[in-house]
Amino acid sequence: MHIDLSGKHAIITGSTAGIGFAIAQGLANAGAHVVVTGRTQARVDDAIAALKNATPNAKVEGVAADLGTAEGCQTLIKQQPSADILINNVGIFIRRTFSM
Numbered sequence: 001m002h003i004d005l006s007g008k009h010a011i012i013t014g015s016t017a018g019i020g021f022a023i024a025q026g027l028a029n030a031g032a033h034v035v036v037t038g039r040t041q042a043r044v045d046d047a048i049a050a051l052k053n054a055t056p057n058a059k060v061e062g063v064a065a066d067l068g069t070a071e072g073c074q075t076l077i078k079q080q081p082s083a084d085i086l087i088n089n090v091g092i093f094i095r096r097t098f099s100m
Contacts, residue, residue: 006031010085011076013067016043020089025051027085028058035080036062037090039072 010027014020016038028034028051036051038044044062051060063079065072067090 003030008032008084011035011080011083012087013037014089016047023087028055033059039066
């Protein structure tokens with residue numbers, strides 16, 4: 001099956017590695033304009049380079065922001081105020097002991 005997402009703008013949070021990166025790569029391969037996000041500019045730059053290397057014609061941008069904070073969310077909204085596709089791959093967790 002071929003999905004054509006040409007002309008669509010996709011934001012994938014937590015997308016500099018792992019599942020988020022794989023989703024960004026799949027959307028880029030389908031022709032979407034992809035925005036990757038991560039907490040550091042270095043990780044975002046590395047992800048953009050890897051996506052462009054894997055899919056030379058990919059339209060890829062990035063936003064470095066900690067989306068676990070209100071300030072980070074505002075940074076993303078300011079830089080990317082709209083999207084056709086939003087994949088939220090950011091989670092906040094606290095380590096806790098497991099006991100019964």
